Amino acid sequence: MIKDNQKVFNRMHVVMDAVITVVSYALAYFIKFYIINAGLLGIGVLPVTYYFQMLWVIVPAYILLYYYCDVYGPKRTHKQSREIYAIIKANTAGMAMFIIFLYVFMREIHISRTMMALFYVLNIAIMTCSRLVLRKTLRNMRKKGYNMKYVLLVGYSRAAEQYIDRLQWNPGWGYSIYGVLDDSVPSGTLYKGVKVLGEVDLLYELLANNKMDEIAITLDLKDYDRLEEIVNACEKFGVHTKFVPDYDRVIPTRPYTEDLMGMPVINIRYVPLASTGNMVIKRIMDIVGSLIGIILVSPILLIVALLVKVSSPGPIIFKQERVGLHNKPFYMYKFRSMRLQSEESEKKAWTVKDDPRVTGIGKLLRRTSLDELPQLFNILKGDMSLVGPRPERPLFVEKFMEEIPRYMVKHQVRPGLTGWAQVNGLRGDTSIRKRIDYDIYYIENWSVSFDVKIIFLTFFTGFINKNAY
Numbered sequence: 001m002i003k004d005n006q007k008v009f010n011r012m013h014v015v016m017d018a019v020i021t022v023v024s025y026a027l028a029y030f031i032k033f034y035i036i037n038a039g040l041l042g043i044g045v046l047p048v049t050y051y052f053q054m055l056w057v058i059v060p061a062y063i064l065l066y067y068y069c070d071v072y073g074p075k076r077t078h079k080q081s082r083e084i085y086a087i088i089k090a091n092t093a094g095m096a097m098f099i100i101f102l103y104v105f106m107r108e109i110h111i112s113r114t115m116m117a118l119f120y121v122l123n124i125a126i127m128t129c130s131r132l133v134l135r136k137t138l139r140n141m142r143k144k145g146y147n148m149k150y151v152l153l154v155g156y157s158r159a160a161e162q163y164i165d166r167l168q169w170n171p172g173w174g175y176s177i178y179g180v181l182d183d184s185v186p187s188g189t190l191y192k193g194v195k196v197l198g199e200v201d202l203l204y205e206l207l208a209n210n211k212m213d214e215i216a217i218t219l220d221l222k223d224y225d226r227l228e229e230i231v232n233a234c235e236k237f238g239v240h241t242k243f244v245p246d247y248d249r250v251i252p253t254r255p256y257t258e259d260l261m262g263m264p265v266i267n268i269r270y271v272p273l274a275s276t277g278n279m280v281i282k283r284i285m286d287i288v289g290s291l292i293g294i295i296l297v298s299p300i301l302l303i304v305a306l307l308v309k310v311s312s313p314g315p316i317i318f319k320q321e322r323v324g325l326h327n328k329p330f331y332m333y334k335f336r337s338m339r340l341q342s343e344e345s346e347k348k349a350w351t352v353k354d355d356p357r358v359t360g361i362g363k364l365l366r367r368t369s370l371d372e373l374p375q376l377f378n379i380l381k382g383d384m385s386l387v388g389p390r391p392e393r394p395l396f397v398e399k400f401m402e403e404i405p406r407y408m409v410k411h412q413v414r415p416g417l418t419g420w421a422q423v424n425g426l427r428g429d430t431s432i433r434k435r436i437d438y439d440i441y442y443i444e445n446w447s448v449s450f451d452v453k454i455i456f457l458t459f460f461t462g463f464i465n466k467n468a469y
Contacts, residue, residue: 013071013072014063014072016130016134017062017063017066017071017127018059018063020123020126020127020130021055021058021059021062021063021123022055022059023126024119024122024123024126024127025052025055025058025119025123026052027118027122028115028116028118028119028122029048029051029052029115031115031118032112032114032115032118033112033115036114046110046111051111051115057101058094058098061094061097062090062091062094062123065090065091065093065094066086066087066090068090069086069087069089069090069093070086071083071086071087071090080132080135083131083135084128084131087124087127087128087131088124091120091123091124091127092120095116095119095120098116099116138174139172139173139174140172141174142171142172142173142174143171143172147174148174148175148176149174149175149176149213149214150176150178150211150212150213150214151167151175151176151177151178151212151213151214151215151216152177152178152179152180152181152203152206152212152214152215152216153177153179153180153181153194153216153218154180154181154182154200154203154215154216154217154218154219154230155180155181155182155200155217155218155219155220155223155246156180156182156184156185156189156191156196156218156220157218157219157220157221157246158220158246159218159244159245159246160180160191160216160218160244160246161191163216163218163244164177164191164192164194165192168192177194178197178206178211178212179194179195179196179197180194180195180196180197180218181196181197181198181199181200181202181203182196182199182200183199183200183223184220184223187199200226200230203215203230203233203234204233207233207234207236207237207239208237210237212239213239213240214239214240214241214242215230215234215239215240215241215242216241216242216243216244217230217231217234217241217242217243217244218244218246219246220246221246221247227243231243255267255268255269255270256270269409269412269443269444270444271412271413271443271444271446272444272445272446272447273412273413273443273446274412278446281448282385282446282448282451283382285386285448285451286379286380286382286384286385286386286414287379287380289379289386289455290376290377290379290380290386291380293376294376294377294380297373297376300370300373301373301374304335304365304370304371304373305335307361308335308336308337308361308365311359311360311361311362312339312340312359313340314336314339314340315336316335316336317333317334317335317336317374318333318334318335318336318337318338319331319332319333320332320334320393321393321394322391322392322393322394322415323391323392323393323394323397323411323415324383324384324391324411324414324415325411325412325413325414325415326411326412327397327408327411329394330378330383330384330391331383332375332378332383332384332391333374333375333377333378334371334372334374334375335365335370335371335373335374336362336371337358337359337361337362337363337365337366337371338357338358338359338362339357339358339359372417375417376417378417379417382414383414383415384414384415384416384417385413385414385415385416385417386416386417386418386451386455387416387417387418387419387420387442387451387454387455388413388414388415388416388419388442389410389413389415389416389419389421389435389439389442389443390415390416390419390421390422390427390435391415400432404432404433404436406436406440407432407436409436409439409440409443410436410439410440410443412443413443413446418454418455418458419438419439419442419454420438420439420441420442420450420454421434421435421438421439421442422458423454423457423458424438426438442454
């Protein structure tokens, strides 16, 4: 059964990682003292035994770190990037502990820093390569029918169909669906080759025969009164059980749970920027980024300001009320690209193709997004962020919040100069619904690296706006 195979794989991983750690350490020693310092061997170098005695501490310490960083967790359905990140995190923590141990506790100053750096890089590289090869090998084996997990679904629902779809789209995960149990759908009903075997009470017989590796509870919302009974039955027979909730209409994105004195509480939406630490990191990035941006584009700001001034009468900077973080209004700055008009006329609608209100220089500014550059000062003030959902005017916010589900979620973070929707071409006169989908994806998957990626993509895709009028 898969349970026995998993134990073998876990032990193999530990042994393989211990060997890789030793090999990486020895290779780092060889490169440092036999290649880099080839002609200086023996001069100011500690004995080789001194270096290699440390492996008695390094190897078990690294294995423990791999365990705590979830390097040994189940990997069938996880992305490779998640495993690589866990390896880097464990090695970084290990090297930090190694340095502290050497310099603070042992006060050893003669250990080669170059060798330590080489060990850090080599261990990550070799371990990552070995994991990628192993992952590829296992997925190929699973596609051929080896190392499979047999799953029984309890409950026929939309969640059950979606679960079947994903397992069938990814044969490399190694899941074989035994069938579905349901009290409402007739026996023999097929969905993409998966058959309804009978009613839920058949579960007890199947569990007693020990034919399943996993049970996936995919009950319809109306059948949740049986949830406790089914979970208790699975626990009684010691079968690994998953709950696939059928509430994506209510909770359309990934929720997360918190422990309220032993009581699990499901938060409907995970927003990384709700964390104080993440907010501080992002704010520091915004302050530093906006200051650097203002300094770098100051000549462009001056040139554009002069062009706006001579193009038509009126102020250089146009201030417009927008809705920001926590639905609070603020004034967003832009270079004026339209002729002066009354406040009521300006509020009527956004710009359309061949809009007569747009000046000649304004068309160029809008097309190249140069009119947005003054928003660097909004970012410095704290009204906006470098990256985030684009802010909208209050009258349109009131309109869209009634027409578009989840529209107001975008106001859980600061609006941005650029965003995930914008670098994917959703700017100007494009679908608001699609923009919101991209904005929510950004909000729920925020990370420093994601922000850096969007800023990088903005330089290639974000400045030229074909939909700007």
